Amino acid sequence: MFRFFALMIAVVSLSACENIDDISGEPVPIGEFALAHNIVIAPNLVKGPVSRDASKDEWIEAVTKAIDTRFSRYDGDQLYHFGISLEGYVLAQPGIPLVLSPKSALIFKLTVWDDAAGKKLNDEPEQITVLENLDGDTIVGSGLTKSAEEQLQSLSENAAKMIQRYITRQHRQEKWFKRRKELGPKVVETPQTPEATDETLEKVNDDAPAAAAAVEKAQDKVAEAQDVVESETASN
Helix, strand or coil: CHHHHHHHHHCCCCCCCCCCCCCCCCCCCCCCEEEEEEEEECCCCEECCCECCCCHHHHHHHHHHHHHHHHCCCCCCEEEEEEEEEEEEECECCCCCCCCCCCCEEEEEEEEEECCCCEECCCCCEEEEEECCCCCCCCCCHHHCCCHHHHHHHHHHHHHHHHHHHHHHHHHHHCCCCCCCCCCCCCCCCCCCCCCCHHHHHHHHHHHHHHHHHHHHHHHHHHHHHHHHHHHHHHC
16 A cells, blocks of 8 residues: 555556546436445545545545435436445645656545345455546646645545446446346246046046955954964963
């Protein structure tokens, strides 16, 4: 984490987020995605070196609001949840030599949950690094042109945009938010006792005399055995 922040301070990054001024209007659907819960935490938030201060509560509030604003526009038929852990940040300070061109940055981890399935879509949290936009105010470092509050808001909005880009890519590649198959109620067949027909009744009637004869024969055998036992007992 420290090495990353050191690089952020020393290098002018060319991989900043795309402009986030596309929040207006109807969004392009991401499958059947609709956001239910948006949970942002910051249990281990680290402030990078030569960074302005911002509290955990400020970060949580700003990121939560930015995500809600961006994703409340999606009205798919299936619900999903975001779990976000803020890991570290740099809010560039003013007065740093221009040669360093310090840039603000935010690092967080994202987990996406499927509400209906009750499970994570990404087994491991996706770590995302958010940088400030490169524009006329930040090309020499936002610490010279923006307040800490403005930097924090800009990074939070870019974080929401990066999440949008990530889940859009995952849906295209992995079909994360495809429509589930509509399954009707499960039908369980109960075995039925076959009805007695004239044919089965006739068969039972035909077999009855034979069965009775077999029972009578067995009874005779038992009687003979008893006579033998009684005879042996008397002779003893």
